[in-house]
Amino acid sequence: MSAAHALGTLRRSTRGELVVVLAGDGPYRSGDVADALGCEVLAHLPDDPATAEHLRDGGASSKAIGRSRLARSVVALGDIIEARFATVPTSAGEAVLSR
Secondary structure, three states: OOOHHHHHHHHHHHHOOOEEEEEEEEOOOOHHHHHHOOEEEEEOOOHHHHHHHHHOOOOOOOHHHOOOOOHHHHHHHHHHHHHOOOOEEOOOEEEEEEO
16 A cells, blocks of 8 residues: 555544654655655654664663664654644643644
């Protein structure tokens, strides 16, 4: 399934804004991907198969993983998501996305 097809399906079945996160080194720039898919590229995670394998299978120290490019990028992505899609309390005490 292509990314464009998947995003079309998501657009029909969800409300709100769709963004994508790219992973690895590919032949296309973020702007090219955004133009082709019609949505913003929120972040680009590095190609770091060794760290990904350790996260999947275990066996590496948390310090080594924490210093990896992938882990640092995921933390930065979390900060972007938190800043961009901050929750706002409603009168019923529920949290909703502000965008």
